[in-house]
Amino acid sequence: MPPQQPIERHTISVIADNEPGVLARIVGLFSGRGYNIESLTVAETDASEHLSRFTIVTSGTPMVIEQIKSQLDRLVPVHRVRDMTLGGPHVERELALLKVVATGEKRVESLRLADVFRAKVIDSTIQSFVFEITGATDKVNAFIDILRPLGLVEVSRTGVAAIARGTEAM
Amino acid sequence: MSSVADATSPDLRAELTGSEIVLKALVDQGVELIFGYPGGAVLPIYDALFQQNALRHILVRQEGGAVHAAEGYARSTGKVGVVLVTSGPGATNAVTGLTDALMDSIPVICLTGQVPTHLIGNDAFQEADTTGITRPCTKHNYLVKDVRQLARVMHEAFHVATSGRPGPVVIDLPKDVLFAKGPYVGPEAVKHRSYNPRRVPEQARIAEAVDLLMKAKRPIVYGGGGIINSGPDASRLVTEFVRRSGFPCTLTLMGLGAVPAADPHFLGMLGMHGSYEANMAMHDCDVMFAVGSRFDDRVTGRLNAFSPNSRKIHVDIDPSSINKNVRVEVPIVGDVAETMKAILAEWDRRRAEPDRKSLATWWEQIESWRARKCFAFAQGADVIKPQYAVQRLYELTKDRETFITTEVGQHQMWAAQLYRFERPNRWMTSGGLGTMGYGLPAAMGVQLAHPDALVVDVAGEASTLMNIQELSTIVQYRLPVKVFILNNRYMGMVRQWQELLHGNRYSESYMDALPDFVKLAEAFGCVGLRCARPGDLDGVIREMMANGRPTVVDVAVDEKENCFPMIPSGAAHNEMILGPSGKDSPGKPVSEEGMVLV
Numbered sequence: 001m002p003p004q005q006p007i008e009r010h011t012i013s014v015i016a017d018n019e020p021g022v023l024a025r026i027v028g029l030f031s032g033r034g035y036n037i038e039s040l041t042v043a044e045t046d047a048s049e050h051l052s053r054f055t056i057v058t059s060g061t062p063m064v065i066e067q068i069k070s071q072l073d074r075l076v077p078v079h080r081v082r083d084m085t086l087g088g089p090h091v092e093r094e095l096a097l098l099k100v101v102a103t104g105e106k107r108v109e110s111l112r113l114a115d116v117f118r119a120k121v122i123d124s125t126i127q128s129f130v131f132e133i134t135g136a137t138d139k140v141n142a143f144i145d146i147l148r149p150l151g152l153v154e155v156s157r158t159g160v161a162a163i164a165r166g167t168e169a170m
Numbered sequence: 171m172s173s174v175a176d177a178t179s180p181d182l183r184a185e186l187t188g189s190e191i192v193l194k195a196l197v198d199q200g201v202e203l204i205f206g207y208p209g210g211a212v213l214p215i216y217d218a219l220f221q222q223n224a225l226r227h228i229l230v231r232q233e234g235g236a237v238h239a240a241e242g243y244a245r246s247t248g249k250v251g252v253v254l255v256t257s258g259p260g261a262t263n264a265v266t267g268l269t270d271a272l273m274d275s276i277p278v279i280c281l282t283g284q285v286p287t288h289l290i291g292n293d294a295f296q297e298a299d300t301t302g303i304t305r306p307c308t309k310h311n312y313l314v315k316d317v318r319q320l321a322r323v324m325h326e327a328f329h330v331a332t333s334g335r336p337g338p339v340v341i342d343l344p345k346d347v348l349f350a351k352g353p354y355v356g357p358e359a360v361k362h363r364s365y366n367p368r369r370v371p372e373q374a375r376i377a378e379a380v381d382l383l384m385k386a387k388r389p390i391v392y393g394g395g396g397i398i399n400s401g402p403d404a405s406r407l408v409t410e411f412v413r414r415s416g417f418p419c420t421l422t423l424m425g426l427g428a429v430p431a432a433d434p435h436f437l438g439m440l441g442m443h444g445s446y447e448a449n450m451a452m453h454d455c456d457v458m459f460a461v462g463s464r465f466d467d468r469v470t471g472r473l474n475a476f477s478p479n480s481r482k483i484h485v486d487i488d489p490s491s492i493n494k495n496v497r498v499e500v501p502i503v504g505d506v507a508e509t510m511k512a513i514l515a516e517w518d519r520r521r522a523e524p525d526r527k528s529l530a531t532w533w534e535q536i537e538s539w540r541a542r543k544c545f546a547f548a549q550g551a552d553v554i555k556p557q558y559a560v561q562r563l564y565e566l567t568k569d570r571e572t573f574i575t576t577e578v579g580q581h582q583m584w585a586a587q588l589y590r591f592e593r594p595n596r597w598m599t600s601g602g603l604g605t606m607g608y609g610l611p612a613a614m615g616v617q618l619a620h621p622d623a624l625v626v627d628v629a630g631e632a633s634t635l636m637n638i639q640e641l642s643t644i645v646q647y648r649l650p651v652k653v654f655i656l657n658n659r660y661m662g663m664v665r666q667w668q669e670l671l672h673g674n675r676y677s678e679s680y681m682d683a684l685p686d687f688v689k690l691a692e693a694f695g696c697v698g699l700r701c702a703r704p705g706d707l708d709g710v711i712r713e714m715m716a717n718g719r720p721t722v723v724d725v726a727v728d729e730k731e732n733c734f735p736m737i738p739s740g741a742a743h744n745e746m747i748l749g750p751s752g753k754d755s756p757g758k759p760v761s762e763e764g765m766v767l768v
Contacts, residue, residue: 016364017363017364021301021302021311024302025305067494070492070494073489074489075310076309076310076330076364077364077365079364
C-alpha cells in the first residue's frame with residue numbers, strides 16, 4: 001500500500017460542451033474510477049457557445065485529486081478544469097428549500113430562526129413554511145440541523161456553485 | 171440570417187447520402203481497408219460499399235474478431251484500424267476489442283449501426299444503448315442524429331483516435347441518418363474546440379530532466395508502448411539516447427522493439443515476468459527515465475517498494491498517466507519523439523557527458539545480474555519445452571520480415587521473453603486488458619497490411635479456441651497466417667497461479683476434450699501440422715514457413731512448465747522468484763496482501 005495521505009475536500013469547476021452525454025461522461029468517470037462526488041451542480045452557462053459549467057465537490061488524497069483533474073481534462077468535450085480550492089480565494093454558495101410543518105411555538109420559533117439565518121419564506125400554509133436559504137454549505141447544514149426538531153419534513157438542495165474572487169475569469 | 175445560413179448551408183447539388191458521406195470520409199482519411207460484419211442497421215453502408223472500389227472490406231466471422239484485426243492492422247502500420255458492425259449484438263460483440271484498444275492505446279474507429287432515430291429508446295429489434303455501453307471503453311464516442319453533422323463527426327473521430335494518446339472511437343449511426351442526404355466537408359474543415367493535446371514539451375522540464383540524467387550514477391531508461399505509438403522516429407531517438415549516454419534500457423511488454431533487442435544496452439522486458447537484470451536495475455537505480463510507459467501494476471510490483479531510491483523523470487503524452495501510481499520528480503507532458511528531440515538537443519547544447527566512472531560500476535553490477543541467465547531452461551530429448559519452441563521459432567524466422575502476435579497467458583510471456591524484436595511495430599499483444607483470443611484475428615489484420623511478411627500468432631490452445639472462427643476469414647482472403655500453438659492442455663497461467671497461491675488445486679484450468687487441431691485446421695481449409703518431439707520441431711517450423719498457406723501448428727509442450735522469473739503479486743522487484751524450486755530465489759512466498767491482487 002502506498003503511504004497514506006490525508007483526505008482533502010476540493011471544489012472543482014469544469015467548463016464543457018453542452019452536448020448529449022456529457023454529464024454521463026463526467027459522472028461515469030467518477031463512478032468508474034472510484035472517486036467520490038459530494039455534490040455536483042450543472043447548468044448551461046453560455047447558450048450561444050453551448051457551454052455548461054459543472055461544479056463538483058469531491059474528496060480524496062492529493063494524488064487522487066490530481067488524477068481527478070487530469071482525467072476530467074482528458075475528456076474530449078471538456079474545455080477547462082479548475083481546482084477552486086487550490087486556485088486562490090473563491091466563494092461557494094448553495095441554495096436549499098426547506099419545508100417545516102409545525103404549529104404553535106415551534107412554528108413561531110422556525111420563523112424567528114429563519115430571520116437569524118436570513119432565510120426567506122417562499123411558501124406558507126397555516127401549518128407549514130417553505131424557507132429558501134442561500135449560503136456556504138456549512139451555513140445551510142447549520143440551518144437544517146436547527147430546524148430538524150422544529151418540524152423539518154423535506155429538504156431540497158442545489159449543491160455548491162463556486163466562482164473565484166477578483167477580476168480573473170475562468 | 172440568410173448570410174449565416176449560407177456559410178453553413180449545404181450546396182444542394184453536392185449532397186450525399188449518410189452512407190456515402192461515411193465512405194467518402196473514410197477514403198479522404200486514407201483508409202484502404204475495413205473489417206466488418208453486416209446486419210440490418212448498416213445495410214445502407216454495405217450497399218454503398220458494394221458500389222465502389224476505393225475501400226476493401228474484410229468480412230470477419232464475429233465482430234470481436236473485427237476489432238482485434240483492426241488493432242493488429244493499426245499496431246503494425248501506425249495507421250487507424252477501422253471497424254464496421256451492426257447495431258445491438260454487433261456493437262456489444264465489439265466491446266471487448268474496444269476496451270482492449272483503450273487499454274493499449276490503439277487508434278481504432280468503430281462504426282456501429284443503430285436503429286432509426288425515432289425508434290431509439292423503444293427497445294427496438296437489435297437496439298442497444300451503444301454510446302452508453304461504450305462510453306467507458308472508448309476514448310470518445312458519438313451518436314450522429316443529424317446527417318448534416320456526419321462528415322464533421324467522421325473527421326473529428328479520426329483526429330481524436332490518432333492524436334494525443336491514441337484510442338478507440340465509436341460512431342453510432344442510426345439507419346435513417348444513413349439514408350438521409352446531407353453535405354460533405356473534407357478533413358481540412360474540421361478543427362476541435364476543446365480537444366488539443368500537447369505534443370511539444372515544456373523546455374524548463376527538459377532542462378530539469380537533463381540535469382538529473384547528467385548526474386545519474388545508476389540510471390535506467392524504462393520505455394513503453396508510447397514510444398511505438400509516437401512512431402518510428404521515437405524508437406530511433408530513444409535508441410540514439412541510450413547509445414550515446416551508455417545507459418541501460420528496459421522495455422515494457424508494449425514497448426518491445428522500440429530499442430533493438432540485440433543492443434547490449436537492452437536488459438530485456440521488465441515486470442512480473444521480466445528479466446532479473448531489468449527488475450533489479452529498476453529497483454536499485456538512482457535515476458529512472460520513464461518514456462511512454464505508465465507504471466502499470468505488472469511493472470511496478472508492490473508500490474511502496476518500487477524503486478525506492480530513485481528520482482524519476484516521466485515522459486507521457488497523457489497528463490493523467492503522470493503521478494497516477496508513482497510520484498515522479500520531473501513530469502514531462504509531450505510526444506515521445508518531440509521530447510526525445512528536445513532532450514538530445516539539450517544534451518548536445520550542454521556537451522553533456524554522463525558520469526562514466528559510476529556508470530561502469532553500475533554496468534558491472536548489471537552484468538552480475540545478467541550472468542544468472544534468468545530465462546535459461548533445460549531442454550531434454552523427449553518433451554518440448556515451450557521456451558524451446560519459442561526460441562526455435564525465433565532462430566528460424568529472424569532473418570525474414572516477421573510479425574508476431576500472441577494470445578494471453580504463459581505462451582505470451584515466453585514469447586515476450588525469448589523472441590527478440592529488433593524493430594518497432596513487429597510485436598502485437600494484448601497487454602493492458604489481457605484478452606485471450608486477441609492473437610489470431612490480430613494476425614489477420616497484420617497480414618492484410620503486410621501481405622508478403624511472415625505473420626505468426628504464438629498461441630495457447632485455450633486462447634486459440636476463443637476466436638477460432640476467424641480461421642474461416644483467413645482462408646477466405648488467402649492470408650498465410652501461422653498459428654503456432656504451444657499446447658500444454660492447461661490454461662497455463664491460471665494453473666501456475668493455482669500452484670503458487672491455491673495449493674495446487676487446479677480448479678477448472680485443465681482443457682478437457684480439446685479438439686484435434688490438425689483436423690480442425692483442415693476442416694477450415696488450413697494446413698494442420700503437429701509436433702511432439704524436440705527433434706522434429708525445426709522441420710515443422712520450416713514446413714510452416716515454406717508452405718505459403720494458412721497453417722495451424724499444434725506443438726505439444728511440457729504440460730507442467732511454469733513461466734519464470736516471476737514477481738509474485740504484492741512483492742517487490744528484488745523479491746523475484748527465479749525458478750520453480752524457490753531455492754535459487756531471493757523471493758519469499760506470496761503474502762496475504764498479494765493474494766488479493768490479480
